[in-house]
Amino acid sequence: MRAIWLIGAAIAVIGAAPAKKxxxxxxxxxxxxxxxxxxxxxxxxxxxxxPGKRIVLQLAPKFAPVHVSNIRALAKSGYWAGASVYRVxxxxxAQWGNNESEKPWPTGVDPTPPKExxxxxxxxxxxxxxxxxxxxxxxxxxxxxxIAYSPKRGWATLAHCYSTVGAGxxxxxxxxxxxxxxxxxxxxxxxxRNLAIVGRVIEGIDLLSSLPRGTEALGFYKEKSAFVPIASxxxxxxxxxxxxPSFEVMDTNSRSFAHYVRVRGHRxxxxxxxxxxxxxxxxxxxxxxxxx
Amino acid sequence: MRAIWLIGAAIAVIGAAPAKKxxxxxxxxxxxxxxxxxxxxxxxxxxxxxPGKRIVLQLAPKFAPVHVSNIRALAKSGYWAGASVYRVxxxxxAQWGNNESEKPWPTGVDPTPPKExxxxxxxxxxxxxxxxxxxxxxxxxxxxxxIAYSPKRGWATLAHCYSTVGAGxxxxxxxxxxxxxxxxxxxxxxxxRNLAIVGRVIEGIDLLSSLPRGTEALGFYKEKSAFVPIASxxxxxxxxxxxxPSFEVMDTNSRSFAHYVRVRGHRxxxxxxxxxxxxxxxxxxxxxxxxx
Numbered sequence: 001m002r003a004i005w006l007i008g009a010a011i012a013v014i015g016a017a018p019a020k021k022x023x024x025x026x027x028x029x030x031x032x033x034x035x036x037x038x039x040x041x042x043x044x045x046x047x048x049x050x051p052g053k054r055i056v057l058q059l060a061p062k063f064a065p066v067h068v069s070n071i072r073a074l075a076k077s078g079y080w081a082g083a084s085v086y087r088v089x090x091x092x093x094a095q096w097g098n099n100e101s102e103k104p105w106p107t108g109v110d111p112t113p114p115k116e117x118x119x120x121x122x123x124x125x126x127x128x129x130x131x132x133x134x135x136x137x138x139x140x141x142x143x144x145x146x147i148a149y150s151p152k153r154g155w156a157t158l159a160h161c162y163s164t165v166g167a168g169x170x171x172x173x174x175x176x177x178x179x180x181x182x183x184x185x186x187x188x189x190x191x192x193r194n195l196a197i198v199g200r201v202i203e204g205i206d207l208l209s210s211l212p213r214g215t216e217a218l219g220f221y222k223e224k225s226a227f228v229p230i231a232s233x234x235x236x237x238x239x240x241x242x243x244x245p246s247f248e249v250m251d252t253n254s255r256s257f258a259h260y261v262r263v264r265g266h267r268x269x270x271x272x273x274x275x276x277x278x279x280x281x282x283x284x285x286x287x288x289x290x291x292x
Numbered sequence: 293m294r295a296i297w298l299i300g301a302a303i304a305v306i307g308a309a310p311a312k313k314x315x316x317x318x319x320x321x322x323x324x325x326x327x328x329x330x331x332x333x334x335x336x337x338x339x340x341x342x343p344g345k346r347i348v349l350q351l352a353p354k355f356a357p358v359h360v361s362n363i364r365a366l367a368k369s370g371y372w373a374g375a376s377v378y379r380v381x382x383x384x385x386a387q388w389g390n391n392e393s394e395k396p397w398p399t400g401v402d403p404t405p406p407k408e409x410x411x412x413x414x415x416x417x418x419x420x421x422x423x424x425x426x427x428x429x430x431x432x433x434x435x436x437x438x439i440a441y442s443p444k445r446g447w448a449t450l451a452h453c454y455s456t457v458g459a460g461x462x463x464x465x466x467x468x469x470x471x472x473x474x475x476x477x478x479x480x481x482x483x484x485r486n487l488a489i490v491g492r493v494i495e496g497i498d499l500l501s502s503l504p505r506g507t508e509a510l511g512f513y514k515e516k517s518a519f520v521p522i523a524s525x526x527x528x529x530x531x532x533x534x535x536x537p538s539f540e541v542m543d544t545n546s547r548s549f550a551h552y553v554r555v556r557g558h559r560x561x562x563x564x565x566x567x568x569x570x571x572x573x574x575x576x577x578x579x580x581x582x583x584x
Binding site for chain 2: 209
């Protein structure tokens with residue numbers, strides 16, 4: 001039988017000969033438990049499209065505190081009852097919320113938050129990527145998140161990578177957090193420092209990226225019947241303890257993560273024979289996994 | 293009514309105030325007809341999944357001549373009768389062909405082509421990207437294609453961007469062209485110079501990127517019933533003239549393309565207020581459109 005034709009990251013483990021060095025997945029699997037950090041339950045937003053179709057977001061309060069505070073208040077108040085995914089643009093974004101509705105803002109929501117598009121670099125413990133970035137003077141990782149930054153000018157921003165979630169906005173405002181988008185294609189890094197990134201999808205991004213594309217301009221669904229209903233949006237901290245999902249993210253200041261980044265930038269195994277000696281920030285997905 | 297919350301490239305045209313400068317799409321729309329180049333019909337591979345579900349590939353004979361010659365012979369011989377998409381891995385690839393079948397090779401197919409993973413830079417007329425690349429000493433465009441290259445070492449390779457199509461392979465061979473993959477997520481540039489890129493999807497990539505993800509390792513579909521059948525694979529040059537699709541690609545050595553790249557790297561309009569002063573190669577999609 002002709003072999004199944006494969007490409008992919010895990011291929012090295014299929015070969016009979018031992019890999020020259022550990023593959024990225026093997027480094028992650030071998031990391032010590034002390035090299036992982038739990039994600040707090042109030043930083044997990046659980047979006048159920050339908051039974052068995054769950055999307056989990058990790059929120060980023062250190063980078064967009066007011067937007068994240070809004071999102072928590074919106075979830076608690078049931079603001080998204082009747083919400084849907086109403087826009088899916090290929091190689092770009094899926095977007096959801098209440099769209100054109102005129103729902104009043106619940107208590108605790110600041111409808112005009114500041115432009116939380118970047119923050120001060122000072123105070124952040126950065127693990128540098130160590131390779132050139134096409135969009136910023138430097139790129140790296142902070143607390144498990146991919147960032148771009150300027151050591152000279154002192155700013156840092158979360159980066160628009162695959163699965164990044166941001167606040168949709170109009171021309172002058174910064175968005176409330178009521179309408180959210182997730183990146184479902186190639187990194188849209190030109191959006192960095194122009195929109196508020198509020199988190200990332202850590203489970204179920206494929207439920208968004210495999211949705212039918214909208215046929216209207218910018219990928220909006222033409223017919224309301226095409227909208228994908230959202231059954232519920234809850235903070236994990238508001239769910240019964242027994243039902244709460246629980247995740248951990250690799251410590252980006254750990255030794256295993258440094259090793260992982262190095263191997264990502266220097267692939268050299270039984271399948272990849274020519275190393276790029278480099279990688280872009282968004283091709284180094286920070287390992288995240290379910291706990292327990 | 294609250295405004296629809298939008299993000300996206302075309303947003304500037306919605307604002308009442310005039311854009312500070314042309315948006316990328318406006319530059320493309322304004323390009324002269326002399327700044328476009330027709331794609332030859334024997335370089336177009338037309339894959340019909342089902343009626344109304346068409347994927348069109350542009351082949352890249354200058355970079356992988358033997359693989360492309362194989363693909364043309366395979367299409368002409370009906371080799372892909374009964375073929376299917378059998379692997380869809382999120383943020384990675386969709387892969388199709390005959391998978392484990394043992395079909396004999398048709399006449400004209402070289403089952404063990406050379407490793408057409410890169411070629412000599414010499415003889416190529418390169419338009420440099422002009423911004424840093426994370427994977428190679430330089431990046432740019434040749435004949436409408438995104439490439440990475442080394443001016444010093446004299447190699448050039450097509451780049452694994454969104455919608456790029458390559459030849460699936462095993463551990464030692466270079467693939468025949470019988471099993472193909474398309475990139476459906478963030479650019480997998482670590483694959484550059486390790487696999488043979490044979491072309492790109494220029495229409496219908498969303499038909500692949502929106503397929504359900506496979507649940508087996510590497511995104512293989514578990515059940516044969518999940519495979520997505522391919523109804524036909526034809527070269528446009530073998531189709532009746534009246535049915536042939538026809539495309540043109542922007543001349544990457546034209547003035548309009550230079551303008552387009554510059555604006556892609558320096559977004560500054562009513563929506564994007566902070567320019568990255570840079571862009572990565574794969575975020576500069578070369579404009580391609582239907583003719584007539």
